[in-house]
Amino acid sequence: MSPATWLRFLPIKLGGPAHRRPGRSVFGDRCFRLRSRFETPLLGARFSRLGHNPLGIVLSAIAMFLVAAAAGVALRRLSHAPLLVYGVTGAVCSLLVLWAVLRLAGGAGVEQAVLPLGLPWMAAHLRVDALSAVFLLVVNLAGATACLFGWGYDRAHAAHGHGGDQGPVLPVFPLFLAGMNLVPVADDAFVFLVSWEFMSLASWLLVLATHREEETPRAARLYLIMASFGTVCLLLVFGLLAGAHGDYSFDAIRAQPPAPWAAGLAVVLVMVGAGSKAGLVPLHVWLPLAHPAAPSHVSALMSGVMTKIAVYAMIRVLFDLVGEPAWWWGGLLLAAGALTAVMGVLYALMQDDLKRLLAYSTVENIGAIVIALGLALVFKAGHTPVIAALALSAALLHVINHSLFKSLLFYGAGAVLSATGTRDLNRLGGLIHAMPTTAFLVLVGCTAIAALPPLNGFVGEWLLFQAILNAPALPEWELKIGIAVVGAALALSTALAGACFVRLFGTAFLGRPRSPEAAGAHDVGSAMRLGMTVPAVLCVLIGVLPTPLLRLFEPAIRLMVEAGPFDDRAYQPWFWLAPTSAIGNSYNGLVMLVVIAGLGIVLVAGIHRWASARVRRSIPWGCGFTDPDPAALSQYSASSFAQPIRRAFGTTVFAARDLVEMPEPGDTRPARLTVSWRDPAWEWVFVPVVRSVERLADWLNGLQFLTIRRYLMLMFFALVTLLAIVAVVQR
Structure with missing residues (x-):
């Protein structure tokens, strides 16, 4: 397969018309012209100054976040404080x-700055490039919807008392x-690690916000330990990369x-950290x-x-x-990605707690992302930059x-928790009648995360499988076989993810209520619904039109x-994805949407036209019981739905009984019925x-009882050991 055929899809277009700015695509030219139209005489000068000072924009935004935090402390007793803080943020x-978006569309050059901050002998280096802009987009898109949903969540908590403090x-x-905004713009090890710890400590405090719940102190303690362990590993990574010259700026490392x-050890440490x-x-x-x-x-x-900031660190x-x-x-x-993807979805399938199920699902999706990064690395090492x-x-x-879809699903879980006060799937059910808007939006999220x-979600998985199918282009036979096995594991995890979210939506929203809390639920406020609507709409738009x-x-x-100067004459239209051939392996979201909608309309019309018009009412079979309890009316619970998969996979991997x-x-x-299982990671690692x-x-506790002579001998041997290490390193 020639590289020219790949360029039908790949967003790499160097060369092209002479009037195009180098490194900017056709889509970027259109956005640039659109931006130029907004540069009116009144706003043009200000907009130009902002556009030419990207680091100033990011740092100003971070300063505004700090101002909002200070306002949250000073005005916390006022009733309008949540509206002010979430509104500004x-x-x-x-x-x-x-x-x-405008920066990426315009080419996203590199902008650097050095600030007189940090350690006395080291200034703070900052940098905004294309990769930073991508992750700033991810962070702030989710942050904007979280502010909207959080304001409504706070109001619901004040009204009903559900959802935590x-x-x-x-x-x-x-x-x-x-x-999270400061990590992608860090350009030296000191700023990166300080920003990383700042992000970790802030999230740790947010976890402790629900400290009255029984499991929260243990969760916060374990999180703090793991966060500190990860930071130590990253500190060692940057020490290895800086080497003997001791310059920790990223430019010096490059x-x-x-x-x-040292590079190989740094790779292992960054995977761990x-x-x-x-x-x-x-x-x-x-x-x-x-x-x-x-x-x-x-x-x-x-x-x-936050898990994507960790992915940014890997990249x-x-x-x-x-x-x-x-x-x-x-x-x-x-x-690592294949193991994570399969184990993550198996963990999720065995959960009855709605939010814990979503958390384990994040593990599975991180596995898919790491698989894609591994493929990019092996293809880059194999000098196949187009497939990389x-x-x-x-x-x-x-x-x-x-x-997008994980934020949407957590918002949906928050809406359910706010409306019912519980997140146990076995106590939910029938919420589609009480919460129709929330049910529809959660259905969009479940469909997206199931890669349908x-x-x-389907577009991302489809592109990943397209890269997997090109493993024969690699010279190493180990990789050809290994990538085939990874592809099978990814396919298994995708299928199990579909079952997992059929289980989630079916047990939470379909059927009849299994508890008084579910029976008395009602839909959430407009702010929370709007916060869920934005990511749901984007899930549909990106699925239908992913090329822009x-x-x-x-x-x-x-x-x-670092792909070379490819030609873009074969570039496909904006509505078509064709990574191999415009006739063979290709995907058109618009055509797929029209076909699915058309088949759905035909199916519904056929059922209404030819199905029996008679309505027959009878008492549903209750497994021999006359009690109208929904649990006795042949209604699947979360545990019973997962039982076949738990028996097929969990008995070996998790010792499920x-x-x-x-x-x-x-x-x-x-x-x-009592279900027990174990986490092999706890038993085999921790x-x-x-x-x-x-x-x-x-x-070591015995060291405090040594004599002075033994203390002196211990110090002597420690000094000799350190001198020997320095001598070996200097040699």
């Missing part, structure tokens, strides 16, 4: 979204967004790539505890956005700072797709993959580590 996020959330929420052994924040298995154990513990709009940002290090990649780097990512760009396009598209056409968004990613893809207590005939005790730390602590 949402407006700043919306402006940053507009700025990021919102008081501590108000001042910390803008700080969390400020930290200018002096590390030795192969950033992977622990993203939720890679087996480092995911904190995520299903911490994400559900936070308020729902905070959970949406943690699962939908920045692996594609930008460590130099020319080796093929085994991508192999590690592929193996395809895989990276799939990764970035899945990044923004997951941020014509929504955005992919072209928007062009500068970031070209910057990371179903214990049935059936009383003897005549015994009036109720029958009981429990041995905890035991080792405890043994080490017991051994």
Whole structure:
């Protein structure tokens, strides 16, 4: 397959007409002309100054987030404080979204600045490039909808008392967004790590906002430990990349790539450090505890956005700072991503807690993104930049797709929690009648995350499989076989994700209510519904018309993959995706939408035309019981729906067991079903580590009882060891 055929899809268009600005696509030229029309004599000068000072815009936005946080502290007792804080924060996020779109459409050059801040011998280096703009777009798009939903969530909490304590959330929420906006613009190790810790500590405080709940203190403690562990790993990464010269700016690291052994060790450490924040298995154990513990709009940002900041850290290090990649780097990512995708969806299928199910689903989606990054690395190492760009396009598209539909689903979970006071799937049911708008929007999110056409989740998965099918272009036979196995694992996880979200929607919204809380539910307010509507509409738009968004990613893809000067004469129209051939492997979202809508109309019309017009009413079969309890009317619960999959997969992987207590005939005790399972990550990774730390602590405890002579001997041996290490390093 020649590279020219790939260019029918790929958003890489260097060359082209002479009047086009280098590095800007046709779509970018259109946006640039549209931007020029808004540059009126009154607004032109201001708009131009903002456009030519991108770092100033981002830093001003971060300053506004800090002002909003201060207002949240000072005005927290006022009734209108949530409207003010969420309003200012949402407006700043919306402006940053507009700025990021215009900057990416205009070519997204590199802008750098050095501020006299930080350590005495080190200034703060900041940089905005195409990759930074992509992730700033992801962060602030979700942040704008979270502000809208959070304001409505706060009002619902004040009215009904459901959803947790919102008081501590108000001042910390803008700080969390400020930290996530500062990480992508960091251009040295010091600013990056400070921003990373700032983001982690702000999210930790948001988790503690629901400290009155039983599981929250444990979740917050585990999250803080894992966040500190990840930061230590990233600190070691930057130490390896800086090397002996000790310059921690990213420009200096790019200018002096590390030795192969240091680069390989840095790759492993960044997978562990950033992977622990993203939720890679087996480092995911904190995520299903911490994400559900936070308020729902905070959970949406943690699962939908904060995990993407960890993905940004992986891309920045692996594609930008460590130099020319080796093929085994991508192999590690592929193996970790495949394991994470399959285990994440199996974890999700076994959950009855609505928010915990969504948190485990984030683990599965992070696995898919890491698989795409691994493919991009192996194709880049194999000097096949066109296919590498395809895989990276799939990764970035899945990044923004997951941020949209996962935010939408967490908002839906928050709406259900606000309306019913419970998130146990076995106590819900029938909510489609009481909450029709919420039910429809959650259905859009479930369809998108299950990768069904014509929504955005299908496009991301489809592009990823297109990259997988090109594994024969690689020279290493290990990768050809391994990528086939990874593709099978990804297909399995996609199928199980469909079953998982059929289970979620069916048990929560269909059937009859299983509890008084579900029976008395009502739909949420307009602000919460609008906050869910925006990501739902974007899920449909990106699924139907994905090409404009992919072209928007062009500068970031070209910057990371370093693809050469390709011709764009074969570029396809804006409504058509054809990564291999305009006739063969191609996707048209508009055609798919029209076909699905047409077939649906024909099906409904046929049922109404030829089905029986007689209405027959009878008592539904209740398994031999006359009690009208919905649980006795052959209605699937969340546990019963997942039982076949739990028996097929969970008995081996999770040691899942179903214990049935059936009383003897005549015994009036109720029958009981108890489901037990274990997390292998806890038993195989964390429990041995905890035991080792405890043994080490017991051994070190004896040091406080040594004599002075032994203390002096210990200091002597420590000094000799350090001198030996310095001598080896200097040699």
